[in-house]
Amino acid sequence: MSGSADAMSSGAPPGLPERLRDLYDRLLASPRFRQFATRFPLTRPMARRRVRALFDLCAGFVYTQTLLACVRLRVFEILRDGPVQHDVLVARLGLSAGAAATLLNAAESLKLVARRRGGRWGLGALGAAMVDNPGVTAMVEHHALVYRDLADPVALLRRDRGGNGLSGYWPYAEVERPATLPDAQVAAYTALMAASQPFIAEEVLAAYDFSAHRCLLDLGGGDGSFLRAVAARHPDLRLMLFDLPAVAERGRAAFAAAGLAGRAETFGGDFTEGPMPGGADIVSLVRIVHDHDDARALAILRSARSALAPGGTLLVAEPMSGTPGAEPITEAYFGFYLLAMGTGRPRKAEELAALLRQAGFDAPKLMPTRTPLLARVMVAKAA
Numbered sequence: 001m002s003g004s005a006d007a008m009s010s011g012a013p014p015g016l017p018e019r020l021r022d023l024y025d026r027l028l029a030s031p032r033f034r035q036f037a038t039r040f041p042l043t044r045p046m047a048r049r050r051v052r053a054l055f056d057l058c059a060g061f062v063y064t065q066t067l068l069a070c071v072r073l074r075v076f077e078i079l080r081d082g083p084v085q086h087d088v089l090v091a092r093l094g095l096s097a098g099a100a101a102t103l104l105n106a107a108e109s110l111k112l113v114a115r116r117r118g119g120r121w122g123l124g125a126l127g128a129a130m131v132d133n134p135g136v137t138a139m140v141e142h143h144a145l146v147y148r149d150l151a152d153p154v155a156l157l158r159r160d161r162g163g164n165g166l167s168g169y170w171p172y173a174e175v176e177r178p179a180t181l182p183d184a185q186v187a188a189y190t191a192l193m194a195a196s197q198p199f200i201a202e203e204v205l206a207a208y209d210f211s212a213h214r215c216l217l218d219l220g221g222g223d224g225s226f227l228r229a230v231a232a233r234h235p236d237l238r239l240m241l242f243d244l245p246a247v248a249e250r251g252r253a254a255f256a257a258a259g260l261a262g263r264a265e266t267f268g269g270d271f272t273e274g275p276m277p278g279g280a281d282i283v284s285l286v287r288i289v290h291d292h293d294d295a296r297a298l299a300i301l302r303s304a305r306s307a308l309a310p311g312g313t314l315l316v317a318e319p320m321s322g323t324p325g326a327e328p329i330t331e332a333y334f335g336f337y338l339l340a341m342g343t344g345r346p347r348k349a350e351e352l353a354a355l356l357r358q359a360g361f362d363a364p365k366l367m368p369t370r371t372p373l374l375a376r377v378m379v380a381k382a383a
Ligand SMILES: C[S@@+](CC[C@H](N)C(=O)[O-])C[C@H]1O[C@@H](n2cnc3c(N)ncnc32)[C@H](O)[C@@H]1O
Pocket: 172, 178, 179, 186, 190, 193, 194, 197, 200, 219, 220, 221, 222, 223, 225, 226, 242, 243, 244, 247, 269, 270, 271, 272, 285, 286, 287, 288, 291
């Protein structure tokens, strides 16, 4: 049970702050108070902010679909080399003048595009961040599938886990013997993970210095994108990749294509069962543990422990619940995403640390990360 749920069910009589909070909630729930708040000059700015925030909650899907339309119509690619005349842009979008105006006005309001002098359109601040960013572009497309699963959120909350579009997309979440999955069933998610990996690798490399290590074993390492990013910074580090056999095979081909075949070994298997390859002095689990319920997460961590000698290092990188400022990302986004996927949950750093200790690791420690919204980094030592 989460900490806040604990507090809610403690049965202790509410203190003064809690009673004031109740009063405030009752006021906000009163239509008369809300009308007063919008009329009274001192409360008006706050009332407006709240109306705007609530409207954004209602309209979020429309904002998302505006972005999807821009991605599908290649708006950011068209504008990447500089502003384009309105008529030229409309022609390249292949839309009627009216539809193009709807899209461009919407995209402008969301900072995806911006009006420039002389009747031209350029990139907006957020649109500029979409350029040469295949990870976000791939995620935007992927979300078409996510939102199909979320179309009836109450049904999703009520049903047994699994059996959705997303659990089919991540088949290891629901099949009994994931190690038998063929290439056709791992190709799409492996490509998505590779596309979105550069940002995560940057975060991990900024948070942790691998230079003291000889050999890094990446468990569930996909096609080896993370290992290749680390290898580029640490030319003497040996690399080992462990993933499901079909995924590991993709890794082997990618290492060969990158000229790293002599430095990287790949292993196919099931990381909940072992045996694990030996010889690494650091094991990484990047976007892995949160994908699994506690029993499987513990089995994976025990496998990681079995791959290390005492004193070896474990590095876990993933989004964590309770990250200040990231609550909607971890609780709402990852919470519902993993529910639809059928396994796992975002864990608080303390919950993850407790699992690590149970699996035979000491001194779990959160490393400071530059952008903790999407991934935080925890390291621990094999006991
Ligand atoms: C969410 S992806 C993360 C991939 C990679 N670490 C990254 O961050 O890009 C989870 C990975 O775990 C692998 N995986 C899932 N179940 C597994 C199992 N039982 N044994 C080995 N690998 C598994 C998947 O094939 C996939 O590559």
